Amino acid sequence: MEKNSTKEIVNKYNFKFTKSLGQNFLIDSQVLTDIVEGAEINNNDFIIEIGPGVGTLTKELLKAAKKVMAIELDSDLVPILKEELKDYENFQLINKDALKVDFNEIIGEEQSVKLVANLPYYVTTPIIAKLLNGHYKFKSLTIMIQKEVGERIAAKPNTKEYGALSLLVQYYCDIKIIRKVSPSSFMPKPRVESIVIRLDRLDEPKVKVKNQELFFKIVRASFNMRRKTLWNALKSLGINKDLLEKALGEAEIDPKRRGETLSIDEFGRLSDCINELL
Numbered sequence: 001m002e003k004n005s006t007k008e009i010v011n012k013y014n015f016k017f018t019k020s021l022g023q024n025f026l027i028d029s030q031v032l033t034d035i036v037e038g039a040e041i042n043n044n045d046f047i048i049e050i051g052p053g054v055g056t057l058t059k060e061l062l063k064a065a066k067k068v069m070a071i072e073l074d075s076d077l078v079p080i081l082k083e084e085l086k087d088y089e090n091f092q093l094i095n096k097d098a099l100k101v102d103f104n105e106i107i108g109e110e111q112s113v114k115l116v117a118n119l120p121y122y123v124t125t126p127i128i129a130k131l132l133n134g135h136y137k138f139k140s141l142t143i144m145i146q147k148e149v150g151e152r153i154a155a156k157p158n159t160k161e162y163g164a165l166s167l168l169v170q171y172y173c174d175i176k177i178i179r180k181v182s183p184s185s186f187m188p189k190p191r192v193e194s195i196v197i198r199l200d201r202l203d204e205p206k207v208k209v210k211n212q213e214l215f216f217k218i219v220r221a222s223f224n225m226r227r228k229t230l231w232n233a234l235k236s237l238g239i240n241k242d243l244l245e246k247a248l249g250e251a252e253i254d255p256k257r258r259g260e261t262l263s264i265d266e267f268g269r270l271s272d273c274i275n276e277l278l
């Protein structure tokens with residue numbers, strides 16, 4: 001990529017940044033290269049990009065992939081993207097909120113589907129939750145996110161970062177850290193450090209549970225009140241006390257433990273024991 005092409009495009013169209021849309025555009029060509037390489041894109045891949053901005057990352061994706069479908073909320077960016085990427089026949093654009101998009105409709109019959117995004121930080125967690133809970137055909141999600149969110153995603157039990165987001169992602173995916181990115185790689189500079197990670201969708205979830213909905217309900221309840229014991233946190237789900245006592249006993253989990261000490265396997269075991277007795 002030409003070194004300053006983001007800045008040049010922004011100036012050329014006199015584009016005005018909207019802070020509330022998390023618009024921090026990449027200006028560092030090495031980061032673009034590392035994202036495309038980290039995503040392991042080949043010319044069979046159908047790429048969905050959320051938030052293309054002025055299209056600098058999109059252009060690199062278009063060179064490597066079969067097709068790129070970009071989803072951008074800001075309609076001011078639509079004419080810019082159309083003009084800047086007009087030479088690429090494999091480019092398509094949807095002017096919509098990524099949270100409201102039906103990904104099954106976009107994916108259709110495509111087989112090798114990968115998502116790549118420098119995500120707007122204000123909606124990182126809801127977007128990740130939508131992409132994973134939706135059971136779409138993504139092979140991987142390569143995303144740039146705030147460094148702290150990356151740490152929460154990769155966190156292990158007994159750390160302050162470990163929580164419902166760690167378990168959601170670790171249930172569905174293997175996590176690979178691609179690189180850190182400093183604020184100076186963006187315009188305008190964000191206040192936080194960033195990280196690029198790749199989430200490789202597992203063929204089967206990390207733990208086999210009989211009732212997935214219940215599993216995530218238990219996980220969320222356990223972290224809703226972090227300082228409470230598992231016993232108190234789970235009581236809030238309205239589970240009968242005798243049943244809860246029996247289930248914790250069968251799962252061999254001490255009711256006085258706190259949720260943040262449980263591994264994903266222990267959450268799975270507990271969820272199955274409760275499910276069995278319900």
Ligand code: SAM
Nearest residue numbers: 024025026051052053072073074097098118120
């Ligand atoms: N991909 C560009 C880059 O790397 O330079 C821009 C990334 S910028 C961090 C995030 C982009 O997401 C912006 O273009 C913003 O307008 C867009 N965006 C914000 N909220 C969105 C949403 N809900 N759905 C789709 N795009 C959104």
